[in-house]
Amino acid sequence: MEETGISREEILSILKNAKSADTRYERVLSSMCTYPHEIAVLAHTQFIEANMGDPGLFPGTYHLEKQVLKMFGSLLHHKNNPENCGYLTTGGTESNIQAIRSMVNGRRDIKNPNVVMPESAHFSFDKVADLSGVEIRKASLDKTLKVDIDSVRSLINENTIGLVGIAGTTEFGQVDPIEELSEIALEKGLFLHVDAAFGGFVLPFMGVRYRYDFAVEGVTSMTIDPHKMGLSTIPSGGLMFRRSEYLDDLEIHTPYLSISKQYSLTGTRSGAAVASTYAVMRHLGKEGYRRVVGQCMEQTQNIVTGAGEMGIGTVIDPVMNVLALRVPNADDVRKRLLDEFGWHVSITRNPRALRLVVMPHIAGDIVELFLNDLEKLI
Template sequence: MEENGKTKEEILAFLKKAKAADTNYERVLSSMCTYPHEIAVLAHTQFIESNMGDPGLFPGTFDLERQVLVMFGKMLHHKNCPEKAGYLTTGGTESNIQAIRSMKNFRHDIPKPNIIIARSAHFSFDKVANLSGIEIRKASLDNLLKVDLDSVRSLIDENTIGLVGIAGTTEFGQLDPIDELSELAIEKNIFLHVDAAFGGFVIPFMDLDYSYDFKLEGVTSMTIDPHKMALSTIPSGGLLFKEPEYFECLEIHTPYLSVNKQYSLTGTRSGGAVASTYAVMKHLGRKGYKKVVSDCMSVTKKLVEGADKLGIGTVIDPVLNIVALDVPEADLVRKKLLDEHGWHVSITRDPRALRIVIMPHIKNETIELFLKDLAKAVK
């Protein structure tokens, strides 16, 4: 650090330059983040000094978090005190880590526990494995890229404490058969965590005949991220357990705070993100989110139809607003799209395809421009 500080004007000028070097979301087709809603930013800023790591000092923010949990509960058919059965995390990774940690703590009778996830699960589960030493077994997928039930069943043994199902896979937006996983979890008397980090704010606002939440008896915890499709600010994740007692498995004794227990993974925790999530959920309501989702799905359809006209199909029929375009030499096409046209797309692992997430910042006009450049890039 330098001895003398820079003036406010110097700092703001430098920040402006740094900001200009960042990519505008307008050309980002690879991210599950987007611009937060205006009201989310207002609320975040208003509560920016609030620390949910010490909630006794911030009963107002704490109450906002309880109301968010109740809203989650309603969305996810939760039956038993959602306001006591979860919290707002920093995002999907913390939620997944904590869900597995709760299973492990609850089943401390199992010395070498394992859990079973789909091969399509998010890389946060690799962090869980590395952090906790818990064995993670990866089940294979069926030809629609959903987890294969027979594979899951074959991996279960006496040390298996839980399963993970995904409602909206990161790569393909595919929906695992959570109803069948739920039956299996009940049969084997083990936990079932549903990672709906992305799908949790999409599925409830579509007309889908799909069960994936606490309506299913076997579902014991869920990840659902407000800083993705809910338009809240970073860092806003959600974690909800079926029963408060599973949440309480995360308890750590805390001396010298205004409360004597803490359940979160982090200590100091953003009250700004809590207020932001409350504000945007209350402001949009179900009707607002239905509009967000139906707009994204309409742009998704436009992309699929436009690609089809170029002779490009999709790896699976898109279920949510995520599209995997089946393009030969996908890595090369991706590079061309970036280097020659400034588009950020990503690549799925298996099969290698062009992955595009249609977030709310992607408009019809964006897709028109993108399709023109795609046509050039695949030539």
């Protein structure tokens, strides 16, 4: 750091340059984030100093958080005072870490605990394993890339404390058979966490009704991320438990704050993300999100149709706005799409395919441009 500061104008010019080097989302088909809604940005800037780690100082923001939890509750069929059963996290990673932490803390009687989850689980769970020493056991997937229930059963032993299912897998957008996982969880007295970081703001707004949330009896906790399809600002995540006692398992005594205990993983916590999430959820309502999801699904279908006309199929029929195209030499095509046309796409691991996430910034003309460029490479 320099001894003497520089002017506001110089700073702004440096920031402008840095920003111009960043990628705009218009050619990004690899990310689960997008431009936040304009009302979310407005709310975020108004609450920039609010620290939810010390909520006694920010009762107004704290009240907004309770309202957001009630809205999550209504989306996820949570019947039992949802405002006391969760909190707004920094994103899917924190929510998943905390869900596993609650599992572990609730089963102190098990010395070497393990958690069974699909191979398709997000890498945030590997971080939990690294942090906590809990063993992660990965169950294989069936032909449609949902977790294989027999494989789950075969991995459970006397040290198993919980199961994880995914509602919207990161690579393929697939939804695991949560009802079947729930049956196992109820039968064996296990905690069941559902990671709906992506699907949480997609599945409730689709024409098809999926059973993946608290309406399913054995579901204990859920991750839902407003900063993905919720159109809120980063860092907005959500963690909900069926009952407040699971949140209590995360309780840490906080001697010098305006509150006596804290549940979150981070200490200082963004009130701006709370306000942003509140604003966009109230502003769009279910009707607004249905429109957003409808548009993403329409563009997803347009890509499936366009690719089909080139003889390219999908790995699974897209369940949501994530699709994997069976392109020959997918790694090479991915590189050329970027180098020659500036498209950011990613690759799935097994099978290797071109992975596209069709976020709200992917409008009709963008899809057309993308398909034209893809055709040149096939």
